[in-house]
Amino acid sequence: MEVKYFAKIIIAFAVVAVSSLSAVAENLPADWLAAWRDPGVEFRPLQIVHGVPAGQATPGAMEQLKDLGLGGIVCNVSFDKYLVSEAHWQTLVKAVEACKQVGLRVWLYDELGYPSGAAGGLVLDKMPEGEALALAYDRSRSDPFVLRPAYEHTHASNNFCAARRYPNLIDEKAVACFIETTHQTYYQRLGPFFGTTIEAVFTDEPSLIAVNIGPLPDSVRTKVRVDDPLDPNVMPLPSVPWVADLPQLYRQRYGEDIMAVRGSLFEGSSDVDRRVRRQFWSLISELVAERYFGQIQQWAGGHRVASSGHSLWEETPVHHAAFEGNALKALSRMDIPGLDLLTSNPEAVIYTGWMTANLPASAALVSGGRRVMTEVSDFSETMAGKPPASAAEMCATAAWQAAFGVTEFTLYYNRAQRSQAQYRRYGTFVGRLNALLREAQPAPRVLLYYPIVNVWTDYKPVAEKLVLESQPKRLQETINAFMGLGQRLTRGQVSFALADYEILATARVREGRFRIAGRSFTSLVLPVGAAVPADAEKNIERFQAGGGRVLRDMTPQNLDTESAASAYDCGLPSPGSDRLVVGRFTREGRTVLLAVNVGTTRYDGTLTAPEPADWWIADPDTGRTERARAAGAGALAISLPPRAAKILVGPPAVDGDDVSP
Numbered sequence: 001m002e003v004k005y006f007a008k009i010i011i012a013f014a015v016v017a018v019s020s021l022s023a024v025a026e027n028l029p030a031d032w033l034a035a036w037r038d039p040g041v042e043f044r045p046l047q048i049v050h051g052v053p054a055g056q057a058t059p060g061a062m063e064q065l066k067d068l069g070l071g072g073i074v075c076n077v078s079f080d081k082y083l084v085s086e087a088h089w090q091t092l093v094k095a096v097e098a099c100k101q102v103g104l105r106v107w108l109y110d111e112l113g114y115p116s117g118a119a120g121g122l123v124l125d126k127m128p129e130g131e132a133l134a135l136a137y138d139r140s141r142s143d144p145f146v147l148r149p150a151y152e153h154t155h156a157s158n159n160f161c162a163a164r165r166y167p168n169l170i171d172e173k174a175v176a177c178f179i180e181t182t183h184q185t186y187y188q189r190l191g192p193f194f195g196t197t198i199e200a201v202f203t204d205e206p207s208l209i210a211v212n213i214g215p216l217p218d219s220v221r222t223k224v225r226v227d228d229p230l231d232p233n234v235m236p237l238p239s240v241p242w243v244a245d246l247p248q249l250y251r252q253r254y255g256e257d258i259m260a261v262r263g264s265l266f267e268g269s270s271d272v273d274r275r276v277r278r279q280f281w282s283l284i285s286e287l288v289a290e291r292y293f294g295q296i297q298q299w300a301g302g303h304r305v306a307s308s309g310h311s312l313w314e315e316t317p318v319h320h321a322a323f324e325g326n327a328l329k330a331l332s333r334m335d336i337p338g339l340d341l342l343t344s345n346p347e348a349v350i351y352t353g354w355m356t357a358n359l360p361a362s363a364a365l366v367s368g369g370r371r372v373m374t375e376v377s378d379f380s381e382t383m384a385g386k387p388p389a390s391a392a393e394m395c396a397t398a399a400w401q402a403a404f405g406v407t408e409f410t411l412y413y414n415r416a417q418r419s420q421a422q423y424r425r426y427g428t429f430v431g432r433l434n435a436l437l438r439e440a441q442p443a444p445r446v447l448l449y450y451p452i453v454n455v456w457t458d459y460k461p462v463a464e465k466l467v468l469e470s471q472p473k474r475l476q477e478t479i480n481a482f483m484g485l486g487q488r489l490t491r492g493q494v495s496f497a498l499a500d501y502e503i504l505a506t507a508r509v510r511e512g513r514f515r516i517a518g519r520s521f522t523s524l525v526l527p528v529g530a531a532v533p534a535d536a537e538k539n540i541e542r543f544q545a546g547g548g549r550v551l552r553d554m555t556p557q558n559l560d561t562e563s564a565a566s567a568y569d570c571g572l573p574s575p576g577s578d579r580l581v582v583g584r585f586t587r588e589g590r591t592v593l594l595a596v597n598v599g600t601t602r603y604d605g606t607l608t609a610p611e612p613a614d615w616w617i618a619d620p621d622t623g624r625t626e627r628a629r630a631a632g633a634g635a636l637a638i639s640l641p642p643r644a645a646k647i648l649v650g651p652p653a654v655d656g657d658d659v660s661p
Contacts, residue, residue, distance in 0.1 A: 027616060028625075028649070029588065032436060036618065036625070039431025041103055043438060044071030045398075045409035048375070050109065051078035051088070057095035062102045068420060069427020072105030074202055074410050082112045082120040083181065089189050096190055100197040107200045107308070107410070108190075110182050113161030114204040115312065117292070119181040121227055123167045123174060126181065130174030132156070132166045134210035134239035137266040137461070145262060147242060150210040152234040155312060158216050164227040166209050170243045170287040175295050183296070187303055195304025200336060202373075202410070203309035206292060207323040208241040208284070213313075214465030238461035240265050240322075241284060249287075254279050266461055269472075274457045281456035285325025293333035306335035308373050308408070314339055314359050315352040317479055318468045321455045328450055328500050331363035336408060338373030339401075343380040344389035346396035346598035346643055349581055354404070354490040355483065361405035362450075362498040365442060368517040372405050377412035388414065391422040392643040395429045395621060399596040399645035402433045403583025405442045425621070432620035436647055437594065440587035444495040445567040446523040447514065448485060452500050453531040454478045474529060481527040484556030489525070491578035492561035493571060496525070505536040512547030514539075523549040523567050525559070570650070571595070572608040574635070579603070591650035597640035606635040607648070614651035621645070 035043065047070050055061075065073065075095060078088035099106050112120030124131055134150035149165065151157055156166035167174040183201060190198060216224065250258040256279075264276035293307070300307040311327055313319040320327040331337035337360035341353065349357070361372050376397065378389035389397070398409060409430050415423060458475035468476055489496050499507075499516070504524075508515040513522055524540065526532070530553075532540065544550045549567070551559065565572055571582040571593045579599030585592040597603045609615055612630035619625075621644065628648055631637040640646060 027614075027651070035435035036432055037623070039428065039435045041066070041071035041105055043431040043434035044069060044427050045411050045430045046070065046072045046074050046105065046107060047411050047415070048074045048109070050076060051080070052091060052095040054091045057091045057098060059098045059101045062095070062098040062104055066102055066104055067424075068415070069424040069431070070104070071427070071431070072099065072107070074107040074109050076109040076111075077186075079112050079120075083122060083185060093189060096193050096197060100193065104197075106193070106198045107202050108186055108198060109202045109204065110309075111204055114159065115155055115166065116203040116206045116309065117167050117169060117175070117178050118164055119178055121164055122181050123178050124165055127167075127174060127177050130167045130171050130177060132168040132209045133242040135242040135262065135265070136237040136239045138237050146237065148234070150239065150241070151228070152230050153212045153236045154209045155205070155207055155213050156209050157230055158213055160216070160220060160224065162225040162227050163230060168241075168243055169206055169208060169292040170241060170246075170284065172291045172295070175292050179295060179299050183299055183303075198305055200306040200308045201296070201300055203296060203307070204375075205310065205312040205340070207312040208288065208325070210239045210241040211319075211322040211461065212236050212239075212463065212465050236463040238266050238463050240280070240461055243287070246283070250280070250283060253283060277459065278453065278456045281321045281325055281459070284321075285329050285452075288325045289329045289333050293330050297333050297335060300335065306371075308334055308336035308338055310338040310340045310360065310373070310375060314356045316355065316468065316483060317450070317452060317455050318459075318471060318475070319466060320452060321459050322461070322466060326452045326500065327359055328363055328366075328452065328498060329502070331360050332367045334360075334363070335369065336371045336373050337361075337363040337369075338375065338408070339406075341374055341376045341397070341401065344376065344378040344393050344397045345381070346393060346400060346596075347579065348397075349400045349598055350487060350491050350578060352483070353400070354486050357401050357404040357406060358486065358496070358498055361442065364405065365444075365497050365519060366499065366503050366516055370405075370438070370441065371407045373408040373410060374401050374406045375410050375412065376401070379412065388417040391418070391425050394426050396596060396598055396643035396645065398426070398430050399433065399594065399620070400581045400598055402437055403581050403594045403596055405583070407434055407438045428623075429620050432618070432623065433594075433647075436587075436592060436618065436649070437585060440585035440592050441519075442495070442497075443519075443584045443586045443591075444497045445521055446489065446494055446496040446525065446564055447499045447504075447521050448482070448489065448496050449504070449524065449526045449530050449532070450498040450500045451478050451482055451527055451530045453533065454529065457531060478527055478529040481529070481555045485525055485527055485554055485559055488556050488559050488561055489564060490581065492565060492576070493573060493580060493582040494561060494564045495568070495571075495582065495584045497521070501533050501536040504539055505533070507539060509539055509542045509546060509548075512543065514543055514548065523551070523564060525551045525554050525564065528553045528555050568608075570607070570609050573603075573638075574606050574608075577603055577605070580640070582607075589653040593648040594645065595638060595640065595648065596645040597642060600642045602642060603638070603640040605638060606631045607638050608634055609636045609648070609650065610634060611651055612636045616649050618647045618649070619644075620647060
């Protein structure tokens with residue numbers, strides 16, 4: 001009798017459990033569930049493999065990568081006898097064929113190491129006149145202006161790969177030579193795979209070079225390969241990038257002779273000095289965007305692949321003019337803009353990590369794209385002599401990036417340092433994130449103004465290593481405010497995108513909203529001292545007059561995060577936590593939230609959500625899905641262990657409802 005009684009209880013419990021799971025399943029689109037239960041290779045991360053060894057260019061070896069939870073590889077022809085060894089080309093062809101056979105994706109890496117643009121030195125072998133140029137300023141000379149190659153003291157000579165002279169990214173012919181030498185050669189060898197197995201080309205840390213980034217640590221410097229000897233007589237000097245036709249282009253655009261006013265690029269604080277600097281860097285930003293990123297994008301589009309990769313030193317705007325002119329503008333000329341994340345400490349997001357990820361995510365958003373790439377590793381931890389990042393740290397780092405919009409994860413993680421189980425866990429975790437989020441649209445409603453105009457206007461080149469403290473106080477204040485505001489918004493769970501003056505000037509304004517590439521924004525945050533050109537200011541005034549919220553002259557100290565957060569009725573936590581990151585998305589009429597605990601202590605609380613009884617929650621680590629638990633009216637209960645993430649999905653919107661969270 002007792003046995004029968006307990007059997008009935010067990011059967012009843014099983015029926016309830018099955019009914020509960022069925023209810024969850026019935027409330028979700030079948031394709032969402034299928035992708036969640038078994039994420040395909042299109043959702044999984046790609047391992048970076050620089051030169052596939054001949055013995056591993058086989059279906060068996062690629063199947064082993066697939067078994068590790070990977071979705072493909074980022075690869076290149078061997079760095080040995082780069083681009084000229086027939087044997088190495090044949091190995092790469094076999095590797096790509098093997099990827100096709102087992103169903104792995106392939107991206108092509110476009111350089112011998114980095115920074116991209118040199119083709120391992122072949123570009124300057126063919127076109128020595130295409131070397132990067134710097135207009136340097138030497139106050140000790142009667143004629144202080146020196147036009148010289150940009151090499152010593154720059155990223156070309158001070159990187160962890162090789163000291164190698166570098167082409168000029170704003171020389172259209174030099175970039176065309178790079179594309180012909182590299183991309184076109186890959187296409188000649190692998191053309192049939194383009195647009196199918198081969199999805200994208202990856203460019204790595206290209207920049208304008210003409211700036212001192214500081215010396216390498218002695219422990220590293222002695223190990224770096226030197227392809228081109230450095231001249232010890234070349235002294236560091238304040239420098240700006242240059243190209244032969246720049247004076248002509250400057251005159252055409254501004255009706256002024258840059259040669260007559262070039263001193264303003266280095267010193268002076270008058271209105272004329274500041275205007276010259278603003279005009280110069282604005283022109284430089286367009287040349288970088290068009291002549292480098294734009295040329296590669298055009299070539300890629302003509303060969304059925306996407307352009308991708310990442311820029312140099314995304315972490316703070318003080319470097320952006322010197323390296324790319326306008327980093328947001330340059331990245332918007334990538335089909336899949338990306339970032340380089342050198343740490344797998346999840347808490348990096350609340351310091352400068354938010355900027356590293358938000359920059360390419362915003363570039364994708366404002367250009368109407370969705371896919372965003374990350375090159376992620378635990379390089380910083382390795383250099384500091386720390387143990388490899390744990391699987392939990394790797395997953396949390398992936399999750400907070402996904403919260404900002406990242407979809408493509410390319411890995412420099414050392415597989416030999418991790419068990420197969422750890423790698424499978426990570427690959428499946430990323431796959432589940434993308435199963436629900438890759439087809440979703442990021443839904444920030446708040447814009448943070450990217451003050452690149454301030455950098456153009458106030459930036460003064462220095463001979464020593466470029467750091468924020470070397471710049472005028474006014475620029476320091478604006479950049480510090482901008483970075484602090486990004487931190488406050490991130491720590492306050494306020495989803496936001498970056499917008500520069502051009503984006504604001506061209507945005508449609510309707511009913512108190514900025515409409516940008518199909519997205520709608522209701523709030524704008526302007527850092528203290530932010531310079532806003534007249535055409536953008538007029539649009540801001542129209543936006544505000546229609547009811548849009550404009551928070552001007554903001555600092556981290558005076559920003560009311562509750563006011564900024566009022567743009568959202570979903571995803572706001574109680575109690576607050578500065579270690580909680582929330583991403584907001586919409587998909588097929590549903591609101592989707594990604595909540596990530598990047599801290600080391602458990603979070604228990606609630607998240608705001610309308611109709612909480614109709615939400616469901618998914619754990620990308622375990623794969624478990626269940627109905628979310630309501631915690632009173634308009635709130636969901638949520639519990640997040642350290643380094644954990646949960647995805648919450650709302651009910652389908654009623655026709656006419658605005659589902660933007």
